[in-house]
Amino acid sequence: MRIAGALLATLLSLAAQAAPIPPASLDRSLWPEQLDSPALFDVASRAEILSFARVLHESELLDDAALAARLGLRQINLQKIRAVRAQMWQRLWLGYQQAQLSCEQDASFCYLLESMADLRTTAATFATDVGKFYTGWIEPSYQFHARYLDEQLRKAALLGQTSSEVERLSSRERNGDELNDRMFLLTFVGGPAPAGGSTDALTRYLRKQKLQATFFVLGTRLQQRRDAGPANALGQLYAGQCVGIQGWEYRSHAQWQGWQDSIRQAQAQVQADLPAQYVPLFRPPYGQRRADGEAFMASQQLQVSLWDIDAQDDGPLSAEASAQRVVTLMLLWRKGVIQLHDTLPKAQPALEWLLRSTAQSGIGWEGCHDYAQRQ
Template identity: 30%
Template sequence: MAAAVAGAVAAGHVVPAGSWLPGPRGLLLPGLDGRGHPGRVALTFDDGPDPRSTPHILRALDRLQVRATFFVLGDRLAGRRALGRLMAAEGHELAVHGWHHDRPWWPRPVRDAVETRRTAELVAGVCGEWPLWYRPPYGILTGGRWTAARTCGLRPVLWSAWGRDWAAGATPDGVTAEVLRGLRGGGTVLLHDSDTVSAPDSWRATLGALPGLVGACRERGLTVGRLADHAVRGADRGHGSRREPPAGAR
């Protein structure tokens, strides 16, 4: 009996993490893949905010007249609330990436629930409205993390194209080429505005890639913007008005 229970717990923890695989996810879970309006591309950044790099990303986006979605870490945002408020004031969207950037080797549903709620409440306090989105660190969406997100009223979303901008030796041209290789209309792009858990100074490749990447999207007739404007399949609408946390989320 104990073995059966342990097996069920392990399966509930591990099986949802299979959604990390981009091929099956794109076919079976287009909403989780970030698929939205075919005339748009959602631009997203993970792992910030970082006072060394995020302001540079913000200035580049402002020059390009693009607003994006930033999946923030609670332990980063907690000491950088003014930067978070600036991001929101400039029209960018803050979403939940977790409190710490760690891998979920073992089931820990209580900790997942506490840390996800804690981060969502922090984002809400900084932005003045409850966040819409959740993306787990490393894109590993375990059963506990999925449940924690949905209990907080957050919509889990991963990505449909990435730039591998976290790697040592990443270059602007390489990041741009990697994104465009997998990007189609309606896709969601994963980039990083911090090198907190990436190769040192890798964010500079991201920064250098932005003009060419946005330009290439526009040449294809695609509008680049936030997830909130992307009409992700199955997502609850709520932007444009003050969002409140679901009952029991506080």
């Protein structure tokens, strides 16, 4: 029976990951202004918030069957979808209020919105009065947000069957929503790459830019790097950065009977090899973890660190398209945890494009140790 149950769980997990929606990206050159001041960041932010709100509003008009068909699923968890939508509306409303603070400097996309109900009403007719200056942006933005919303709602529809980063399962889980407005945390997963590879180049680049990131490592790959190099190589690799864990191997911890051993082993490895860089954060592969894991995490003094801005750099998007996706989501959510893959060569050029595009925008980068110490 145990074997049959495990096989069923595996099949359900595979079904949940089957036929993924192609990742969304938006060509930022379609936006007619550079993000070269805090006020212009707010203009673009207000526009993306209203564009996404329009798509979110339209999705609520679909009946269950139409929504399931749109998401490519036979069955959907409507209760979870409604909860995720409600969280999105709350973040949009709070974000728009922050973005309105600069309306005296530039009134573009400034509407007299005094409640979330006002936001919903304005979103419903948003595309009708954006002005000629922004007409080249409005439809591509609409298409981006429709696809991005489908990505998120598809994950919400599968909650209860497959956990993901769109839902926090306990009070020990964080996703970046606790950050201050305009603050972002860089995170990288899946590493380290072999010696001399993309992780080495990326950490050097971060130090040159005086930036910090949290690297969530796999125990097996860290062990391989340690055994293949001199004793101080890992400390030099991650100097100035933070290192959390993803477990011993890149495998879903939701149905894995050895998930606790995976976390313990990886944690002990990082604590021993990188005591100065270690932070007590666990990034679950695929965002999948157990709903009953809170007590274990507390016993290990760990917190689950999720993300809310995914570069999708491990798929078909180019480095620039991944960066453009990230910038659009930064404008939309105005704060959050960004996820990239340091084992992939696309990560560094994507980061370089991202930093160039936001250098004068007034955003800030959260210190990785500061984030780890947040309660």
